[in-house]
Amino acid sequence: MHRETLVLCERVMGKEHPHTLMCMNNLAGRLSRQGKYAEAERMHRETLALTEKVLGKEHPETLASMNNLGLALCAQGRYAEAEKMDRETLALSEKVLGKEHPNTLMSMNNLVAVPNNLGRHEETASISKETLVRREESCLEAP
Numbered sequence: 128m129h130r131e132t133l134v135l136c137e138r139v140m141g142k143e144h145p146h147t148l149m150c151m152n153n154l155a156g157r158l159s160r161q162g163k164y165a166e167a168e169r170m171h172r173e174t175l176a177l178t179e180k181v182l183g184k185e186h187p188e189t190l191a192s193m194n195n196l197g198l199a200l201c202a203q204g205r206y207a208e209a210e211k212m213d214r215e216t217l218a219l220s221e222k223v224l225g226k227e228h229p230n231t232l233m234s235m236n237n238l239v240a241v242p243n244n245l246g247r248h249e250e251t252a253s254i255s256k257e258t259l260v261r262r263e264e265s266c267l268e269a270p
Contacts, residue, residue, distance in 0.1 A: 129154040143181045145188065148174055152192060155199070164203045171196040185223045187230065190216055194234055206241050213238040227265035232258055 133154050136147040155170035175192040182188055193216040200209035217238055220231040235258040242250040 129157050143177055145182065148178050148181065148188065148192075151177070152188075152195060156195060159195075159199055159202060164199055168196065168199040168203065171199050185219060187224065190220050190223065190230060190234075193219070194230075194237055197237055201237075201240050201244070204244075206245055210238070210241040213241060227261050229265075232262055232265070235261070 129150070133147070133150040136144065136150045140147050151170060151174040155167045155174055158164075158167035158170060171192065175189070175196055178186070178189045178192045193212060197209050197212035197216060200206075200212060213234065217231065217234040220228065220234045224231050235254060239251055239254050239258070242248075242254070
């Protein structure tokens, strides 16, 4: 279904249209959920390159693509690459969206998986606590 949608989007709107990029991201996510991590990673990398080209490095959709690539790398046990991507995503998210934005907090949550998988439990606890503090602060600031 996702592949058919992507083919249709590419044909109707073009490969670089934002809706086509969203379709690519959705397909890559589906592949990850099916455990097809290498294929998902290739699609995430292609999506990220196109999204960055079309929308810019600091666009929320680009940040989402970066987040998803980090998850795909982590799922394959490629923790050094995942950590680098997750830290870059978090830094950009904090800059662009703010420290308490839900997408920034999701980036922090994703980052926790790397040190946890590597047995760096103090770092895992520290990031988790900071994420919780930010979540609480964002709830207090909500109208």
